[in-house]
Amino acid sequence: MPTDSVFLLGESREHPMHVGGLQLYEPPAGTGREFVREFYDQLVAQQELQPTFRKRPAAFLGTLASLSWVYDKDVDIDYHVRRSALPSPGRVRDLLGLTSLLHSSLLDRHRPLWEVHVIEGLNDGRFAVYTKLHHALIDGVSALRLMQRAMSTDPDDLEVRAPWNLPKRTHKPPQSSRWGSLMRGVESVAALAPSTVSLARAALFEQQLTLPFGAPRTMLNVKIGGARRCAAQSWSVERIRNVKRAAGVTLNDVVLAMCSGALRYYLLEQDALPETPLHAMVPVSLRTEEEADAGGNLVGAILCNLATDTEDPGKRLEIVSESMYKNKTVFSQLPRIQALALSMVNMSSLALAAVPGWVNSTAPPFNLIISNVPGPQEQMYYGGARLDGSYPLSAILDGQALNITLVSNNGMLDFGLVGCRRSVPHLQRLLAHLESSLKDLERAVGV
Structure with missing residues (x-):
């Protein structure tokens, strides 16, 4: 779509063009400090990625283009999914301070354009997940629906599903050449x-x-x-x-x-x-x-x-x-x-x-x-953790x-x-x- 290209063309250091979300979770009753580590381990263990999460700008004539895509076969999941901890005293204010820093940085265009940060250390025992995806990759409505599909309405459902590993219903990645992809992008804008x-x-x-x-x-x-x-x-x-x-x-x-x-x-x-x-x-x-x-x-x-x-x-x-x-x-x-x-x-x-x-x-x-x-x-749960807020x-x-x-x-x-x-x-x-x-x-x- 032409709007995808606009979000890539309009990006600069002062204007990161990603959308993000900060979600707060309450761990299940009776779990200890190991819950967040186990939650993170289950996420990074899922290394099969759907096309949207393997997608990055193509290199064209030696430089990164903004009107065509390629799909990485091998994605470094440990780079894209990270675990962090807040400094003491672990207030929500400290969480928002860290989120502000994460939200300020550009996504690496040499890699698929997304990151997930699992953040622990809140003084009330909750943990957070901050996710960011480039706006050229996906819009906010689609991103929210993906996150919702990864969750469950059942508090006893302990499976940690990764948004990047969910099966898609209709979309298939294009099979044409980089040149053809680039030309279609130019033509769609001009049309x-x-x-x-x-x-x-x-x-x-x-x-x-x-x-x-x-x-x-x-x-x-x-x-x-x-x-x-x-x-x-x-x-x-x-x-x-x-x-x-x-x-x-x-x-x-x-x-x-x-x-x-x-x-x-x-x-x-x-x-x-x-x-x-x-x-x-x-x-x-x-x-x-x-x-x-x-x-x-x-x-x-x-x-x-x-x-x-x-x-x-x-x-x-x-x-x-x-x-x-x-x-x-x-x-x-x-x-x-x-x-x-x-x-x-x-x-x-x-x-x-x-x-x-x-x-x-x-x-x-x-x-x-x-x-x-x-x-x-409805009340949603993620790996058994209750969703308290989705910002x-x-x-x-x-x-x-x-x-x-x-x-x-x-x-x-x-x-x-x-x-x-x-x-x-x-x-x-x-x-x-x-x-x-x-x-x-x-x-x-x-x-």
Whole structure:
């Protein structure tokens, strides 16, 4: 897919293009300190890998290409799957500090583009698994489904299944030459051009869509460094569902309004709130159920008016809901190839941000990405260990210094925040502001 190539072409030291996830587990009752070691040993013992996990950029004319792939026959599993321990006192804060460092580093393009880190040493006895995969390899929805397939709803199921060893349902690796693979990549990008131009023109004239490059410039829309800071917290789905019912909107509308209020609090605190509303890019999956494990990227992108210029939280929720309804209505009427083309317009900053001076001289296409990924609705276990939290950690871009992604998980919404360490000070304060914003919405709708 053309979006796969964009994620490779847009990567640099300042812009790692991987997606990640931090999962917290409670070991089974009665197990000792050896549980995590045995868990890790069972993972690395599984050295048969599915094609997605053997895939790396091809070497073409002596250099690594970004539009074609090769598949490694021999993968060094000990490099890709690592075991770490936290320093004392082993707080969640220490775990997030280590995760921030791991999330800042580039994946090695000379190897398949993924890593798994099993992390022990939390003072409450839990352990964590941090996973990262290149966004060109797989999108967040597919990655989450793979992890979910490795787990079980049965606490007595002690088998540790490796995501890289799960059988695929439909996808087969291409058998053609590197040259043919490269040419198809170039042609697929070029083929979108007429459709993209046509859709952009229609949107401009009909004014049906929230358009890119109409967002205000904020402290979040600057050139970024390579260091990341991560933050994570969970909220009850029931609290958010109560607001949804009372207001007559969707659950995702409430989530977006919750983020909007938190961003308003944060920017006011930094004396950096613009007079016009922030816009969020909201990814939407274009996959059918049959394509769930196909790898690659089938993700669309629509834009939402966050109404951060509106003080009243109830009114802000109304504006967010109306914006999402109008944009989704237009988007849903497009054939998938045209939906992808429109998404390429909305995500054009991936390519344009690399142009010298572009970020500083143009309005941002949007201010940040807010993504809500469906997750398991039941309590999940991994090798008998109970899943306590599943926090998605995505990529940030030049001109896009903050990303908010959340996953539903057994009655909770697990939020993962990623910010540029230099450009987004005190990222963890956004967690308190998210709670304040949700309380504002609860008061506004009377729940």
